[in-house]
Amino acid sequence: MSFSNHAHDRGKHDATFSSPVRGTPRYPLKNAPAIPQRRFPRFQFHETVRIGVTKGEIPTYVEGRGVDLAEGGAGVTTGTKLQIGDTVHLQIPLAPEPLRLPARVCYQYGSEYGFEFLALGIPEREYIRESCKLLMRVG
Structure with missing residues (x-):
């Protein structure tokens, strides 16, 4: 494969590449990984979350500061280091009572963490769903 610096060749590239940028591999769309769909829509949520x-017996x-909220989980930023897989308890300030x-x-991702809610009952899921109706949808 050869590239030329001649003006008439600018923008041309070898068929094995997807763009004129050297070293950028081309992947056929049929083999591209699928973008996972979220199970629940996310909503902006900028409230303090505990x-x-x-660590031991006493929590x-x-x-943290809420980023987004969905039926299945929440995004929260915090300066506290957490590990992927850690189980925590979130206190989310929803009206009329915190959840x-x-x-x-x-x-x-940096100081932002994604949390998946565990063992939600139907009442809790419905409470979150109704609360999200008052928030602005993300994306």
Whole structure:
């Protein structure tokens, strides 16, 4: 494969590449990984969330800031280091009463963590669904 610096060749590229940028591999669309669909829509949620971290028998509560909320989980930023797979308790300030839910840390991106709610009953799921109707949808 050869590239030329001649003006008439700019923008041309070998068929094995997807763009004129050298070294950018081309992947046929049929083999591209599928973008996973979220099970529940996300909604903007910018409230203080308390995160109960259990180290031993007594949970320690730290504060975080909500990023988004969905029926299946929440995104929260915090300065506290958590590990993927940790189980915590989230206290989410929803009207008329805060919701307290067990959750699992499922991702971390910098100081933002994604939590999946665990063992939600129908009443809790409905409470979150109704609360989300008052929030602005993400994406």
